[in-house]
Structures are given as structure tokens and as C-alpha cells.
Amino acid sequence: MAKLAFLGLGVMGYPMAGHLARAGHEVTVYNRSAAKAEAWVAEHGGRHAPTPREAAAGAEFVMACVGNDDDLRQVCLGPDGAFAGMDRGAVFVDHTTVSAAVTRELAEIARSAGLGYVDAPVSGGQAGAEGGQLSVMCGGDAAEYDRAEAVVAAYARICRRIGDVGAGQMTKMCNQIAIAGLVQALSESLAFAQKAGLDADAVVEVISQGAAGSWQMANRHKTMAEGRFDFGFAVDWMRKDLAICLAAADEVGAALPVTALVDQFYKEVQGMGGGRWDTSSLIARLTR
The missing domain is CATH 1.10.1040.10 (N-(1-d-carboxylethyl)-l-norvaline Dehydrogenase; domain 2)
Structure with a gap:
């Protein structure tokens, strides 16, 4: 079992993070609306943090499922961003559907900080997220993907590495x-x-x-x-x-x-x- 952070508790992220908690992982969540994070903790246990940085502190894996390129940059970068709180060797797993360009940009920043990065957008919609039956398409370093795959399995029907960073988004x-x-x-x-x-x-x-x-x-x-x-x-x-x-x-x-x-x-x-x-x-x- 791993220590995890999950950033973004929308219609997809909320149930996905719940599957991680039910699988026995130690999960800290962050959401822009704190009330949603508090509701998640009341339902699933774990804890919530006021910033992505604090949520990511000490986590082996940090998952994100937010809205768009700008939202992803916001939760990753800056003094309160997840990258600032992650330990070297930790892996960031992005489930957001974003451009391959922002994926490659953030992956390069992550690597320069000694972090892993896997782009892992999902398909299956709200029903797939709630049922733990998502299709997860991934890009990234093979070793980093192999580490993350066992965690992603909590909500995946199928999870495959397609190629290097950006291949998941494509x-x-x-x-x-x-x-x-x-x-x-x-x-x-x-x-x-x-x-x-x-x-x-x-x-x-x-x-x-x-x-x-x-x-x-x-x-x-x-x-x-x-x-x-x-x-x-x-x-x-x-x-x-x-x-x-x-x-x-x-x-x-x-x-x-x-x-x-x-x-x-x-x-x-x-x-x-x-x-x-x-x-x-x-x-x-x-x-x-």
C-alpha cells in the first residue's frame, strides 16, 4: 500500500480517489473547493490539505484530475504547487485530458526536479469512474509507468503504456x-x-x-x-x-x-x- 495524494475531486476524481482509499492506500486529497474535500474525507477517511503542495508532501504518487491546461499548471507549479511538495523519486500521474504540449512542458519541469511524470488520461465517463472500470492510456518512462500501474489498477479496467510522455494524451x-x-x-x-x-x-x-x-x-x-x-x-x-x-x-x-x-x-x-x-x-x- 502506498501514500498518495489526489488533486481534483470533480465527477471523475471524487470516485477515483475513493477507489484508492478502498484499496487500502493512505490518501490525502486536495480540491479547489474545500467543502468537496471535506465531504470526501467524511465519506472515505484519509485527510485533506489546503494546497497541492501540502497534499503532495511525502506522497509516493500524486494523481491529478482537473479541468484543463491552466488548471493543471496551477496545481503543479508555483510555491503552493504539487511539484514543490513532492520528494525526489515520487511520480506525478496526470489523469486530466490536456494538450500534449503542456504534458511535455510539465514533464520536463518534473524531471529537472527529480520527479517522475506519467500522462494517463482516462475514458469511461462518470459511470466508469464510479465503477472502477476506466480505460487508462499512458505515456512516460517505462519504469515509472510500471510503478504507477499497480496503483492506477484501483479504478482501471485496462491500463496501457502507449509510449513516451505525451503518448497518453495523443x-x-x-x-x-x-x-x-x-x-x-x-x-x-x-x-x-x-x-x-x-x-x-x-x-x-x-x-x-x-x-x-x-x-x-x-x-x-x-x-x-x-x-x-x-x-x-x-x-x-x-x-x-x-x-x-x-x-x-x-x-x-x-x-x-x-x-x-x-x-x-x-x-x-x-x-x-x-x-x-x-x-x-x-x-x-x-x-x-
């Missing part, structure tokens, strides 16, 4: 690119079924057993047809991720025409007041 971009097109296609399929006067449940029962089947179809077709979009990962966050994908595509010379189009569709959903709806809400712009 893999997460592949994940978001695939999801964007898939959700749009499912939205169009369901909207078409409705307008054609078909029984959508019967349609899905048949086509889900063939090549069209997907997790999204199996788990979201009913709620999409009913116009219920309160199942985790928000449109605002998806647009943040897709902006990262599109910027990276320019850097590597990849064409993402469908991703760019779906990003604009999500912008329309935001304009409908759906910024906090989950990503399956793409169907709303087709059925309004």
Missing part, C-alpha cells in the same frame, strides 16, 4: 475523435428512425447485434430518444477536448473533417443551452 485524442463521429452517427440513425415512424427500440435491438453495435448504442439510445442528457461528460468539456484534437491534427498533418464538423454541431448544442448536457445530446439539434 491516444486520448484518438478516443475523442472516434467518439465524436460515433455519437453523431447514432444521433442521425435514431432521428431518422423516429421521423420514419419506426419503433426505435426494435430498430436498435436488431442493428445493435450487427456491425453498427457500440457501447453508445447499447447504453444511450433510450435516453437519447427520450431527450435525457444528464449522464456525465458535458458538451463544454467535449468541445475543450475537440479543440485539443484539432490543434494537434494541424501539428501532425492529419485531416479531421468529421471531427471539425461535429465540433460545430456541439457548438450548436451549447447555443441551445446544452453546455452542461452530456455528449449524447447531439441528437437534440436533429429533433428540436
